[in-house]
Amino acid sequence: MGQLSLSGVTKSFGPVEVIKGVDLEVADGEFCVFVGPSGCGKSTLLRMIAGLEDVSGGTVTLDGRDITNLPPARREIAMVFQSYALYPHLTVRDNMGLALKQAGHPRAEIRAAIDRAATMLSLDALLDRRPAELSGGQRQRVAIGRAIVRRPKLFLFDEPLSNLDAALRVQTRIEIARLHRDLGATMVYVTHDQVEAMTLADKIVVLRAGRVEQTGAPMQLYNDPANTFVAGFIGSPQMNFLKSGVLGLSSHSAGIRPEQVQLTDGAGQISGRVSHVERLGGETLVYVHTADHGLLTARLFGEHDRTVGSELGITFDPARLFHFDKAGHRLR
């Protein structure tokens, strides 16, 4: 249970079409991440699945049931918001139990469901507090708990980690991944952070300007991007784009991952000057300014000593290049 499918879903605000026909299948138990730059429509799409935005065209079905026009409460979904959205006047326990109470479940059952979720998220000690008395990380755990309590067919996450600091973000990310394994529930997760997308997803949906650019498993998108947008968006640091003409290649442009680039003191395939070095301990990022291709990034593992301003050469295995045509589509 929990198989979501969108077919031809569109959304317009007045004359402006923000979602331009999205077809998508999310299998039962799958962790699907919508990723894209801000303004690409990923949150709007999630809110349409939740029923918080009207669908202008197309249909949304969950387990074969058409839920396109159902109110949010009757869709058997739960949602976790970026700003936590806990009810400020209710205790943690009441926050978590409100949906079941509204649905008219018996008191004992609600209590059991809350306790089960609280144990899962180690919230037991906090049940009688109010949201104002909790830290950001605790609030987000309560918000996740509130979603679990309902035992929905589908979990929706709207950038749930964006308000947390870096350490807590990693911790909560791991927790969400663990929950997904334990619950085996279908989850749709929106983020602009491609690291979150890569680490959590079974399936990534890359969106741009209201359209799906590519759908696939994280490594599939990384190793086999369909166009320059996906190639540039997935992977950090960003892929280097080279002008094919200069290199004597037939394509319009060619991409190479920073980790596939080597630096030599000799001439190499491209020559350039070091413009900046970032030392991260485990890896070193060297930014090289080149006359033909602009700024290129090399990701070297371990510590490397390169002085800013020194001349060097860049080498790479041509087999590792991704070739794109003028419109940005991949040439295979």
Place this chain on the structure above:
Amino acid sequence: MSQPRQSPARSIAAHAVLILWTLIALFPVFVTVVNSFKSKRAIFTQPLALPGPDSFDLVGYQTVARQGDFVAYFQNSLVVTCLSLFFVLLFGAMAAFALSEYRFRGNTLMGLYLALGIMIPIRLGTVAILQMMVATGLVNTLTALVLVYTAQGLPLAVFILSEFMRNVSDDLKNAGRIDGLSEYRIFFRLVLPLVRPAMATVAVFTMIPIWNDLWFPLILAPSEETKTITLGSQVFLGQFVSNWNAVLAALSLAILPVLVLYLIFSRQLIRGITAGAVK
């Protein structure tokens, strides 16, 4: 909240200005209350002196008490003010919620239309209002006053409250929708408590003009049974002779209920006024 950076001289100057302003603001109230406890002669000879052993006189209060109807006048004022306040807050908040929450055709236009009343004084329509009240048989009833004051208070209420409601987190309302709360529950249980400071601000700004109004009670409800306290106090003001003791005593008493209401709202009010400043 003393800040270490602030020099004592600046702090003293700021306090001096504030204290001066307080004195100016409180002076008329002070004169009214002080003189209400003095004999008529003392009011005119030494209007600024405090009541002493020879000038102390409760004749004003005795006159007001003997007049008898003053309890009823107070009651009328309280009923009209509280009911109007209730309706202004309720309908104002509802309209503000609709304007800030729902996208519909003519939303902005409707908001402007509702805010228009802030700029156009309701008194311009007095003749039309009186005609309507006569036609509906509401002249000399408190209902007439409540209706007029509700209309008078709504524009500002809608304007202020819709601004505040726009700031209430969308996520919170959406969480309520997903949890199956009705729009009414979302409005009453989630949104209203969060805009309480704004409600208090609106309450104070609405309440004081209503309590102090003389115009509409005089025109719409001048009968003995429906007189409000401001209108009732006018009995002591004649064309040739005014009973100043009684007028001052009545006005001093009239300050009390509104002061109590103000104190109830004021804590929230300060938060409402400073909300925009510190957020």
